[in-house]
Amino acid sequence: MNIEEIIKHSNELKPKSHKRFVENLVTLLDQIESSVMLRGPYRLVLDSNIIMRLEDYRQGKINEGVLSILLAFMLIKKLPHHVDLVIRPSVFYEYLRLRNVKSTREHWEKFKELKSIIEDELGSVLFFDGIETYAGAEYYLNLIQDDADKITKTLHSYEQRDWRFNFIQPPGCGFSGIPAKNGEFIIVPPVFAAEGLYKEIELKYFNKHTASRFFIEHIEKRVTECKLNDQQIISRYGTNSKYLLTKVLKLTAKGNLEGLADLDIFSICNVQTQFINQSHGRYVPASIGLSIDSNLANALSFYSSIRLTSPKMGGNEHNIDDNMAEMEAFFHDQSRVKEGEERFKQAIQSSKDFLKELSSKMSAQ
Template identity: 55%
Template sequence: MDLQEIIKQSKLLKPKSQQKMVENLFHLIDQIESSVILEGPYRLVLDSNIIMRLESYRQGVISEGLLSILLAFMLIKRLPYRFDMVVRPTVFYEYLRQKNLTSSHEHWRKFKELKYLVEEELDSKLFFDGIETYQGAEHYLKLIKDDSDKISNTLRSYQQKNWQFNFVQRAGCGFAGMLSSDPRFILVPPEFAAEALYSPLGLDYFDERRASRFFVEYIEKNIIECERNDKEFMAKYNSKNEFLFTRILRLAPKGNLVGLADLDIYTTCNINNQFSDQSHSRYAPASAALTIDRNLALALRRSTSHHITSGEIVGGPDNEDDIDAKMDAFQEEYKRMRESEKRHRIAWETTKAFMAELLANEAFKNL
């Protein structure tokens, strides 16, 4: 579908769907622009909702989601950077409707089906993260299924647990907190309490450390919503009311787990983590998320902050060489930050020109 056809189809949408298309497009643009904060090569990690819109298109459905995706890929192809499309094992798991493969024949059929679907509709080569063979797919799908069961059981246990908590604890009790008027006690805000009460799930596929913030936020939400907890204290020491992560990874009303691929994409494509991973010229290919899920898009957007550091510097005549080395390393990191800003500026300018072209073609005239 070319640009004129996309614009034509967008004008056939209902007003609310047109607004949703623009919202989706802005989320996708933000993800694309944010990705070049990192150094390439770039892996464009597709969310399940991208693939679902392509499946629907094959069946004759032209949705606002599809049109925003096609526009985003037009923008990607105008950037002076190479993006390789990648499917993560969790996305393949969701493509299989969370079912196991029964044979190498079935694996090849579903693998080829997904590969051809994406490549033909988006006109780009598709790569896979370790699931291109039956043995690899079987291995990862088992790990994902086991982790899915652990996560489901954990979220159910959270629902049944009594979250009453005393926000005033004795100093040295194992909780982090703030000093109270009585030095024998500390004040423990809900967020600090949640971090201390969290226990690792023993995940095998997902990065336990990076996934932990999802479960910490569940605990924090439960503590805040517990009727028996001190509301006056929480009003003073808690400002959170959105709890995005609990909307991304959740149990559906029927009890099935929703958001496994989103958890994978967030922990893999978090810009903040990856910028640190690439420090001091460490080779770490950049993973850029592409999703039209609003909650995941917002969470990813809030993870784009990044910084550089010199590390700890200890003064004194005996440490002059160490100080010089660390300051030199910091200057190299500063160059990396400037290069990052330059790439981001190029992406922004490309987006600006692309949006001007859309407006010139009256793409959003009905809004």
């Protein structure tokens, strides 16, 4: 579908659908722009909802989702960066409707089917992260299923638990806190309470550190929303968080787990973690999460800002060389930020030029 056809179909959308079309396009462009703060090469990691819309398109259904996706890929091809398309095992798992493959033949058929949908509709070669063989797919999908069961069980236990918590605790209670005025007790803010209450879950596929952020935020939300807890302390020491991560990985009204692939994509695609991973010249291709799910998009956006902390200087004369090395590393990180800001400006300009071209063509119709 060319740009004129996309414009034609977008003009035929109902007002609410047209609004979502614009919102989807802005969301996709924002994900692309923010990720070029990282050094390339670039991997575009597709979320399940991208694939679902392309499946609809192949079946002859044209909606606001697929129109925004096709437009976004037109922009991607105009960028001065080579971008590979990648499918993660968790996305393949969701494509299989949350089950494993049972044979080499079934794997090959589903593999070809997914590859055809994306390559034919987007005009780009698709790559897979470890699931290109039956053995690889079976291995990763088994791990994902095991983790999914543990995550579901954990979130169900959070629903049934009593979240009453005393924010005033004695020192050495096992929780971090802020000294109270009398000095005899500490005040434990809700986020510190959540960190102390969280019990690590042994996961085999998903990153345990990243997953813990999701669970801790679920706990913080429940502790904060418990009406029996001290509302004054919650009001004063709460984080005013929108609890973005609880909207990404959650249980549905029917008790089913939702957001497995989103957890995976967030783990490898958030800019903050990747910026650290690319430090000191380490070769780590930048992964760009691409999704029209507003919850995942908002979470990725929130964790896309890069913060540098200058090293602490001091110590005796024997620490001088170490201090200088740390300062040099800090200056190197600063130079990477400046490089990223230039790429970011270029991406913003490319988006503006593309939207200007789009607007001009829409006016002409």
